[in-house]
Amino acid sequence: MKIVTLARWTIRELAAKATLYVLAGISTLMLLFAAFAIGTDSTADGLTITFFGKPASPPVTHEALADIAGKIEAGFAGGLFLGIVLFGVFGTAGVITDALEKGTVDLYLSKPIARWQLLLGKYLGSVAAIFLNILYFIGGLWLIVGLKVGVWNTRFLLSSLLLTFVFAALYAVVTFFGIVSRNMAIAIIAGILYFMLIAGPLEGRQTGLYLLSESGVYRGILDGLYYIFPQIPAMESGVIHLISGEEMQATPFVQSFFSAGGILGLAAWLLQKRDF
Amino acid sequence: MLAIESNALSKVYRSGLLRRQEVTALTEFSIQVETGQIFSLLGPNGAGKTTFIKMLLSLAAPTSGSASVLGRRLPDVRVREKVGYLPENHRYPGYLTGEQVLSYFGALGGSHAGPLPGRISTLMELVGLSQWRTMKVKKYSKGMMQRLGLAQALINDPEIIFLDEPTDGVDPVGRKEIREILRDLKRRGKTIFLNSHLLSEVELVSDRVAVLDKGHLLKVGTVDEMTATGQAYVIGITGTLPEPVTVAARAFVIRLSQQGENVTAECRTTAELNRVIDLLRKHGVEITSVTRQRSTLEDSFISLITGEARP
Ligand SMILES: Nc1ncnc2c1ncn2[C@@H]1O[C@H](COP(=O)(O)OP(=O)(O)OP(=O)(O)O)[C@@H](O)[C@H]1O
Ligand SMILES: [Mg+2]
Numbered sequence: 073m074k075i076v077t078l079a080r081w082t083i084r085e086l087a088a089k090a091t092l093y094v095l096a097g098i099s100t101l102m103l104l105f106a107a108f109a110i111g112t113d114s115t116a117d118g119l120t121i122t123f124f125g126k127p128a129s130p131p132v133t134h135e136a137l138a139d140i141a142g143k144i145e146a147g148f149a150g151g152l153f154l155g156i157v158l159f160g161v162f163g164t165a166g167v168i169t170d171a172l173e174k175g176t177v178d179l180y181l182s183k184p185i186a187r188w189q190l191l192l193g194k195y196l197g198s199v200a201a202i203f204l205n206i207l208y209f210i211g212g213l214w215l216i217v218g219l220k221v222g223v224w225n226t227r228f229l230l231s232s233l234l235l236t237f238v239f240a241a242l243y244a245v246v247t248f249f250g251i252v253s254r255n256m257a258i259a260i261i262a263g264i265l266y267f268m269l270i271a272g273p274l275e276g277r278q279t280g281l282y283l284l285s286e287s288g289v290y291r292g293i294l295d296g297l298y299y300i301f302p303q304i305p306a307m308e309s310g311v312i313h314l315i316s317g318e319e320m321q322a323t324p325f326v327q328s329f330f331s332a333g334g335i336l337g338l339a340a341w342l343l344q345k346r347d348f
Numbered sequence: 349m350l351a352i353e354s355n356a357l358s359k360v361y362r363s364g365l366l367r368r369q370e371v372t373a374l375t376e377f378s379i380q381v382e383t384g385q386i387f388s389l390l391g392p393n394g395a396g397k398t399t400f401i402k403m404l405l406s407l408a409a410p411t412s413g414s415a416s417v418l419g420r421r422l423p424d425v426r427v428r429e430k431v432g433y434l435p436e437n438h439r440y441p442g443y444l445t446g447e448q449v450l451s452y453f454g455a456l457g458g459s460h461a462g463p464l465p466g467r468i469s470t471l472m473e474l475v476g477l478s479q480w481r482t483m484k485v486k487k488y489s490k491g492m493m494q495r496l497g498l499a500q501a502l503i504n505d506p507e508i509i510f511l512d513e514p515t516d517g518v519d520p521v522g523r524k525e526i527r528e529i530l531r532d533l534k535r536r537g538k539t540i541f542l543n544s545h546l547l548s549e550v551e552l553v554s555d556r557v558a559v560l561d562k563g564h565l566l567k568v569g570t571v572d573e574m575t576a577t578g579q580a581y582v583i584g585i586t587g588t589l590p591e592p593v594t595v596a597a598r599a600f601v602i603r604l605s606q607q608g609e610n611v612t613a614e615c616r617t618t619a620e621l622n623r624v625i626d627l628l629r630k631h632g633v634e635i636t637s638v639t640r641q642r643s644t645l646e647d648s649f650i651s652l653i654t655g656e657a658r659p
Contacts, residue, residue, distance in 0.1 A: 077455045088443035175439035179500070182405045182433035182510075183456040184425050347361060347408035 074185045075193040082167055082197020083204075091163035092201055098155065099209040106148065107216050112137075121221060134222070139317060141223035145213060146315040149231055152209055153308050156202060156239050157267055161246055164198035165259040168250035177348050188340040195247050195336065202243075203236040210235070227314050234311045237325065241302035242267060244332035248339040267304055274298045275305040302328040302335075349419050351508050351539035352381040352404065357413035359399050359563075373399040375563040376413065381541060381556070383507075386534055388542040388550035391560035397543040398436055400560075401510050405433060418507060429457070432506035434497040436513050436543075442486030446477055446496050449485055450503050457504035464503075471499040474529060476522070490517035498526065502533075509533065512543045527553050547574065578602050578616040584637035585611055585628065593627045612641065 086092045111122040117131035121140055129140045171180060171194050180190050210232040218224045245266045250259035273281055277294045284290070306324035314320040359374040374396040381387040389397045402408040404415055406423045417427045440449045450468045472478050475495040480488070488496065494517050501509055515523045530540055530553050544550050550557065551571045559566040559574070567574065580603070589606045597604050601624060603614035611628075615621045621638075628635060 074456060077452075081452050085441060085443060170441070173439060175435060175437045176441070178402075178405075178407060178433070178435035179438060179440070179453060180456070181407050182428060182431065182435070183453065184428040185456060186425060348402065 074183075075189050075196065078185075078190065078193025079197035079200055082194050083201045085167065085170075086164065086198070086201045089163075089166075092205065095159055095163060095202075095205045096208060098159065099152075099205060099212070102148070102151070103209065103212040103216065106213055107220075110144070110216060110220050112221050137221065138223045138225070141217050141221050142225055142228070142316045145217060145225060145228045146312045148213055149210070149228070149235065149315055150308070150312060152206065153235060153238070153311070156206065156235065157242065157264070160202045160205075160239055161242065161260055161263045164202065164243065165246050165250060165263065166256045167194050167198045168247050169254055169256040169259055172251065172254045174348075181348065187343045191247070191251070191336070191340050191343055195243065199236065199240045199243060202239050203232070206232045206235050206239075225315070225317075227317065231311050231315050234307070234314065234325070237328075238304060238307045238311065241307070241328045241332040242304055244302065244335045244339075248335050251339045251343050266301075270297075271301065271304040274301065275303065299327060300331060300334075302331045304328075349383060350380050350416075351383040351385070352379070352387075352415070352417055352541065354379055354400070354404075354415040355413055357400070357403060357415050358411050359396070359403060359408060360411045361408075372563055374403075377560070377563070377565055378413075379558055379565065379568060381539065383539050384534065384537050385555040386530060386540045386542065386553050388544060388554040388557045389560055390544055390547055390550065390557055392545055394562075395545075395560045396563040397545075397560060398512055401433070401512060401541070401543065405431065405510070429504070430507040432501035432504060432509040434494075434501040434509075434511045434514055436516070438493070438497045438500075440485045440493075440496070440500075443484065445482050445484055446472065446488070446492075446499075447481045449496060450500060453500050454503040467503060467505075471502055474502075475499045476525065491519055491522055494518050495522065498529065506538070508539045508541065510541045510543075513545075514542065515544075515549055523549075547571075578614050578620075580612055580614045580641040581621050581624075582637075582639050582641050583611045583613060583625070583628070583635060584609055584639075586634045586636060590631045590633065593624075593631050593633070596627055597624050609636070 083092070109124050111125065113120050113122050113127060115131050118133055119137050120127040120131045121129045121137065121144070132140070168191075171177060171190065181187065185193075210228060214225065214229050217228075242263060246259050246263035249262035250256070253259060253262075274294065274297055277291075277298065281294055282291055303324040306321070307328060310320045310322075310324055355378050356376040357374060357378070358376055359372070361371045361373055363369050363371075377396070377400060389400065391397050399408060403410050404417055404422065405428065406425075409423075415422050417424075418430055420427050441452075444452060447468055450471065451464055454464050454468070469478070469481075472481050475498050477492060477495055477499065480492060485493065485496065494514065498511070498514060501511065515526055518526060530542075533540060534553075542550050542554065547557070551574075554571055556568065557571055557574050558568040578601075586609060589611055594604060597613065601613050601615050601620055603612070604624075605612050613621065613624050615624070625635065625638070
């Protein structure tokens with residue numbers, strides 16, 4: 073109950089700080105762009121998808137059109153993903169650090185709530201706020217593609233949940249550094265650096281970091297790190313595959329679930345030990 | 349039942365990973381606060397007052413010793429259902445209005461007497477913020493924040509209210525209003541624990557006062573006992589102090605004691621000193637010397653706070 077109260081007020085906080093509206097505004101612009109750009113044209117040879125009135129695909133049957141629509145949606149989802157990583161982390165990192173601010177944390181912790189509940193409530197509130205945004209964008213695009221192209225891709229709708237999950241995994245890292253440093257800038261930088269300098273290179277380690285040394289120990293450590301940390305890039309390509317109608321690997325999601333859970337657990341333990 | 353009890357509670361803050369730093373904030377602090385009392389903890393900056401409250405609320409973990417609140421041995425989350433807290437330098441999320449602060453923190457708190465909206469308007473009225481109810485707290489003045497903090501501390505109808513420098517930044521009229529609120533809470537059987545560095549701030553309402561300095565408890569007692577500091581004289585005598593003198597003198601001096609051939613008498617006036625000397629002479633005690641005692645660290649500290657109290 074207390075966790076729900078905390079999460080609900082966290083969403084309000086993000087709304088009041090305009091974070092939610094800025095994100096929604098960006099989404100709206102992209103949706104308007106899509107609504108104007110995407111269209112269909114039927115010729116004697118079949119249907120084609122048009123981009124600003126110009127054919128963007130060879131004429132095909134209606135079934136094959138679904139494939140192409142899926143690819144377009146996947147492209148937008150990829151863009152959305154980057155947007156979430158950047159704007160989402162920027163907009164929500166303060167949720168954790170503000171709550172730990174001197175004078176504020178005293179108020180929270182003088183209430184009958186455990187510290188892990190404070191952490192989880194704030195964390196879930198941020199994730200829920202980002203979910204609302206993702207749902208708005210994906211739902212809007214789903215409608216646009218459905219209405220204009222006639223392809224109703226349920227997998228695309230479903231991807232909003234998975235994309236939220238990807239954000240949640242990354243946000244666990246941001247939360248961890250927010251708790252350790254109590255500094256919003258550090259939390260943001262740590263999250264972005266993790267995404268760019270750790271998650272990416274670990275994902276592509278077989279063709280990159282592996283080449284630095286032949287040592288089995290070194291490669292073993294790289295593999296270990298890969299499985300310990302949330303596998304953001306692997307999950308992203310999983311979501312893209314899902315939307316385009318291809319097969320999706322579930323393992324990165326399962327592993328990242330435990331990994332993010334572990335990181336949050338560690339953060340809660342550090343928070344528990346601290347004197348305010 | 350005791351509202352608050354601490355036994356040899358100590359706190360050493362440790363910080364710094366490489367260069368380890370230790371600060372002893374509280375040393376073997378033991379006090380007992382009875383329910384329904386207004387109890388004040390006095391001490392200069394850095395004495396450890398806030399640290400004590402933080403340990404009672406589990407914001408900081410004791411290094412050693414133990415404490416219980418409302419009969420529950422700490423740490424215990426349930427204690428915080430019955431406790432209200434006004435922290436020093438409290439900060440509310442600035443995007444909330446005064447009213448929203450109360451409903452947010454009210455919802456996070458424990459049980460409440462009656463529905464929250466009703467309590468919120470009653471409390472806003474009580475602390476004189478009714479007309480600022482819907483203003484964002486980032487626009488509040490310091491005194492308004494303090495009043496809101498007091499309302500927040502009361503939102504869950506607590507049994508014990510911890511107030512850390514409640515009148516900080518509040519104007520004289522507001523201070524008087526706050527004192528009235530505290531007296532009213534006491535009438536309703538609540539226990540109030542106040543932190544302050546000024547005796548003048550608390551002497552009008554407190555039942556008992558404890559003086560803390562550099563983490564050490566110097567003195568506990570009623571306000572009268574605290575303010576009754578006089579000049580100590582050491583009277584040299586031969587032999588022992590006759591019992592009738594002790595009894596008679598203790599009726600008017602603050603303190604009278606004997607160590608060897610020295611009698612220490614703490615008097616408010618020199619007339620009192622002379623009455624003591626008269627008594628001694630009357631009982632045939634030979635006086636060898638009379639000296640004014642230089643005040644001890646403790647005395648000077650207390651007169652420092654009481655001195656500030658009387659401009
Ligand atoms: N979180 C902390 N980490 C390290 N040291 C601390 C911490 N909190 C307090 N201290 C130290 O503990 C000592 C007591 O501080 P405390 O805040 O309890 O004093 P206080 O009596 O409330 O003072 P004031 O009247 O200024 O509010 C001080 O020396 C302070 O520097
Ligand atoms: Mg203090």
